[in-house]
Amino acid sequence: MKRYLCLVFLLIxxxxxxxxxxxxxxxxxxxxxxxxxxxxxEKYLIKFHPDPFRYISKDSLHAFVLYTKxxxxxxxxxxxxxxxxxxxxxxxxxxxxxxxxxxxYIKAVAKLSRPALPLNTFVIDTNRxxxxxxxxxxxxxxxxxxxxxxxxxxxxxILSTIYSVSTSDGYNTTYKKQGSKFQWFKYYxxxxxxxxxxxxxxxxxxxxxxxxxxLEAISTLKDTLIPPRKDTVICVAKTKTCNYSVLxxxxxxxxxxxxxxxxRNWSSFFKKSFxxxxxxxxxxxxxxxxxxxxxxxxxxxxxxxxxxxxxxYLPFDRKANLMMFNPKYKMGIGNRLSPLVFTLFxxxxxxxxxxxxxxxxxxxxxxxxxxxxxxxxxxxxxxxSAVTASFLKYKKNAIVIGxxxxxxxxxxxxxxxxxxxxxxSKIQVFIPMYHxxxxxVVKNEGHGLMPDYQTHYTxxxxxxxxxxxxxxxFDLVK
Numbered sequence: 001m002k003r004y005l006c007l008v009f010l011l012i013x014x015x016x017x018x019x020x021x022x023x024x025x026x027x028x029x030x031x032x033x034x035x036x037x038x039x040x041x042e043k044y045l046i047k048f049h050p051d052p053f054r055y056i057s058k059d060s061l062h063a064f065v066l067y068t069k070x071x072x073x074x075x076x077x078x079x080x081x082x083x084x085x086x087x088x089x090x091x092x093x094x095x096x097x098x099x100x101x102x103x104x105y106i107k108a109v110a111k112l113s114r115p116a117l118p119l120n121t122f123v124i125d126t127n128r129x130x131x132x133x134x135x136x137x138x139x140x141x142x143x144x145x146x147x148x149x150x151x152x153x154x155x156x157x158i159l160s161t162i163y164s165v166s167t168s169d170g171y172n173t174t175y176k177k178q179g180s181k182f183q184w185f186k187y188y189x190x191x192x193x194x195x196x197x198x199x200x201x202x203x204x205x206x207x208x209x210x211x212x213x214x215l216e217a218i219s220t221l222k223d224t225l226i227p228p229r230k231d232t233v234i235c236v237a238k239t240k241t242c243n244y245s246v247l248x249x250x251x252x253x254x255x256x257x258x259x260x261x262x263x264r265n266w267s268s269f270f271k272k273s274f275x276x277x278x279x280x281x282x283x284x285x286x287x288x289x290x291x292x293x294x295x296x297x298x299x300x301x302x303x304x305x306x307x308x309x310x311x312x313y314l315p316f317d318r319k320a321n322l323m324m325f326n327p328k329y330k331m332g333i334g335n336r337l338s339p340l341v342f343t344l345f346x347x348x349x350x351x352x353x354x355x356x357x358x359x360x361x362x363x364x365x366x367x368x369x370x371x372x373x374x375x376x377x378x379x380x381x382x383x384x385s386a387v388t389a390s391f392l393k394y395k396k397n398a399i400v401i402g403x404x405x406x407x408x409x410x411x412x413x414x415x416x417x418x419x420x421x422x423x424x425s426k427i428q429v430f431i432p433m434y435h436x437x438x439x440x441v442v443k444n445e446g447h448g449l450m451p452d453y454q455t456h457y458t459x460x461x462x463x464x465x466x467x468x469x470x471x472x473x474f475d476l477v478k
Contacts, residue, residue, distance in 0.1 A: 023104040024108075025078065025079070025105055025108050025109060025112065026077055027077065028075035028076060028077055029075060029077075029078070029081060029424055029425055030075050031073070031074070033425070034072050034075075034076055034081055034084075036423060036424055037081060037085070037423060037424050037425050037427065038068065038069055038072075038084065038088065039065075040420070040422055040423055041085055041089070041420070041429055042061070042062070042065050042088065044328060044329075044420045044431075045089065045097075045429065045431065046058070046061075048323055048326075048418070048431045048433075049092065049094070049097065049432070050317075050318045050413050050432065050433060051413055051435045052094075053092075054092075054093065054170075054444075055171065055446055056091050056093065060091075061088075064087075064091055068088055071084070078102060078105050078427065079101075079105075079191065081425050081427065082191075082425075083191065083192065085099050085422070085427055086098075086165040087164050090168075093168065093169060093170045093171065093446065094412070094432070095167050095168045095169045095172075095175060095383070095407065095412065096167075096383070096412060096413050096414050096417065096430075097413065097429075097430060097431055098429075098430050099427060099428070099429050099430070100419075100428040100429075100430060101428070102421075102425060103426065104426065105426075112221075113219040113220060113221045114195045115195050115196060115197050115217030115219070115220075116186045116187065116190055116195060116217055116218055116220050116223065117150070117185075117186040117190065117199050117201075117215070117217065117218075118134070118135040118136035118199075118215050118217060118218040119131055119133070119134060119135060119201070119215075120132040120183050120186070120225055121147065121181065121182070121185045121186075122181045122182060122459075123180065123181060123185075124457065124459055125456070126159070126173060126174075127155065127156045129147040129155045129158075129185070130143075130146050130147070130459040131144065131145045131147065131203075132182060132226075132228065132463070133224070133225065135218050135223075135224065136215045136218070138215060141203060141213065142205070142206070144206055144459050144463055145204065145205050145206065146204040146459070147201060147202070148202040148203065148204050149201070150189065150200070150201050150202075151196075151199060151200050152200065153193070159177075159180070161192050161193075162176070162185075162188045162189070162192060163176040163177075163180075165191070166179055166180065169382075169386075169406065169407055169408035169412050169446075169448065170408050170444075170445075170447055171446040172404065172406055172408070172446070172447055172448050173379075174378065174379025174403050174406055174448065175380065175406025175407075175448075176379070178291070178378055178380040178406065179379070179380065179406075182227070183223060183225045186223075187220075195217070197216070197217050198216055198217060199214070199215050200212060200215075201213050201214075201215055228462050228463060228465050229463070229464055230465045236273070236276055237272050239265050239266070240264070241258065241259050241260040241263035242256065242260075242263070243256075243257050244256045244257075244269075244272075244273040244276070245257075246280065246282065247470075252281065252282045252284055253282070253286065253474070253477060254277050254280075254282040254284070254285050254286065255286040255288060255470075256285065256286070256288065258288065258292055258303070258385075260292060260293065260294070260295045261292070261294060261295030261296050261297075261384045261385070261388075262295035263299075266299050266302065270302065270303055270306060271367065274306045274364075274367035275367050277367070277369055278367050278369075283371040284371055284372050284374065284473070285369055285371060285372070285373050285374070286373075286375075286376060286470070286473055287307075287373060287376070287388070289375060289377050289381045289388060289389055289405075290377060290380065290381060290402060290469070291380040291381075292380065292381055292382070293380060293382045293383060293385065294382050294384040294385050294386075294407070295383070295384050296384070297314065297384055297414075297415070297436075298359065299384075300384040300387060301314065301359060302361070304392070305361050305362060305363050306364050306367060307369055307373060307392060307396055308361075308391065308396055309365075309368060310363060311360065311361065311362050311363065312360070312361040312395075313359070313360055313439060314361070314437070314438070315356050315359075315436075315437045316356070316357055316358075316359070316414070316415050316435060316436040317351060317355055317357065317434060317437075318339075318354060318355060318433055318434045318435065319353075319355075320353060320354060323433070324339050324433070329418045329419075330418055330420065331417070331419070335416045335417070335418065335433075338416050339433070342357045343355075346358065347360070373392055373396055373398040374398060374399045374400075374476070375388075375389050375393065375398045375399070375401070376401050376402050376469045376470070376473075377389050377400060377402040377403065377404075377451060378402050378403050378405075379405070379406045379448075380406055381405040381407060381449075382405070382406040382407040383412060384414075385405070385407060386407020386412065386438075386448060386449060387407070389405055390405075390410070390438045390440055390442075391440070393449060394442065395440070399453070400449060400450075400451040400453075401452065401453045401455060401469045401472050401473065402451050402454070402469050403451060403455065404447060404448040404450055404451070405448035405449040406448055407448055407449075408448060409440075409442055409444070409447060409448055409450070410438050410442055410443075410444040411436050411437040411438050411444070412436055413432040413435050414432050414434065415432065415433065415436060416432070416433050416434065417430055417431060417432045417433065418433060419431060453472050453476075455468045455469050455472060456468075
């Protein structure tokens with residue numbers, strides 16, 4: 001009995017000790033382990049991805065993998081390994097495929113203070129970097145000042161490196177640009193070059209004077225963001241993810257601003273909004289999809305049913321295999337069973353040896369909008385947001401204003417996703433299961449939807465909250 005109690009006590013002590021040992025984010029993996037993780041990532045990325053060679057050939061991808069492996073000549077931390085894995089994954093041109101830290105790493109850094117660049121920034125014209133918020137103690141740096149270099153690295157080179165680890169649909173760069181703005185730039189910078197206690201920053205001030213500053217890092221636990229100024233609008237209807245407002249009653253211009261295609265009271269919000277649009281006889285409707293990263297396909301189609309007067313079919317397909325049961329392709333039970341549900345309840349066909357399904361949306365004729373539609377987009381208009389923008393342009397003759405969407409104009413890889421965990425580092429690679437087709441007559445050249453009117457923001461426009469896109473709408477309405 002005493003031996004049994006001693007054993008139980010020992011096991012309890014060992015368990016408590018094991019729980020208190022923190023994960024070491026600076027742990028280094030051997031060259032052999034890193035090369036094994038790279039090989040594993042390449043093998044199963046090709047095996048599980050629904051469309052891995054649309055924008056790069058198999059030989060070109062493998063050549064880049066071999067080149068990447070040739071650069072590994074010393075043990076690396078998980079963050080450093082992730083840098084190389086992200087560059088490989090970014091080559092296939094899929095914004096829904098990405099690389100995340102291991103679960104233990106994510107948990108460890110959540111409460112870890114790391115020294116970050118004390119500046120929030122935004123990009124103009126893809127390669128000019130301006131200060132949004134100065135979080136340092138140096139009071140001579142102001143919002144609107146341009147950053148020329150950091151640690152003697154030219155901004156153009158820094159952004160090129162950041163874009164090389166950022167995933168996007170096809171050859172698109174606006175998604176990468178918008179994804180690294182504001183507080184995110186500092187984290188991308190440190191991800192690529194490491195966290196440091198101080199940063200040497202060369203700045204071009206508004207009076208064209210150039211100065212160099214040594215800035216003390218801020219703690220990632222005390223990071224803040226003061227967003228750009230934005231005009232306040234009076235909403236007629238609102239949810240957590242979208243709002244509807246009438247900005248100019250005399251001009252009959254309504255705006256539906258959708259931040260994400262999901263949320264509670266979705267159907268009732270749009271029914272109320274389009275009823276009000278009809279009652280007020282609004283002739284011009286703006287659908288604002290800027291910074292909308294997507295969401296639920298059915299919610300997007302539900303909104304489109306008020307704008308498109310024909311039944312819509314949105315096909316998606318995958319290789320006809322049993323990948324959802326492969327233990328190496330990690331996913332929740334709901335996602336794992338979804339392919340079976342699709343097979344049982346959705347229309348389906350076989351198309352070039354791929355199993356194809358269809359989302360279907362019927363038009364809502366009671367409160368249908370018949371007037372002129374304008375769509376505002378930017379690089380963060382992605383996934384279901386890009387579907388919506390493409391449908392409205394090519395099926396309703398909507399006028400598109402802004403910049404190229406981050407989501408591809410003709411289709412992307414989406415619907416549901418799984419992941420693989422790399423064997424040594426446990427880095428997570430997220431891989432979608434299906435390819436989604438927009439079913440519009442347009443050639444896929446590897447880019448997003450191009451606007452009819454492309455707008456260009458200055459640094460002052462961003463800082464002062466000037467909405468160039470909406471101003472263009474009012475110019476067209478006159």
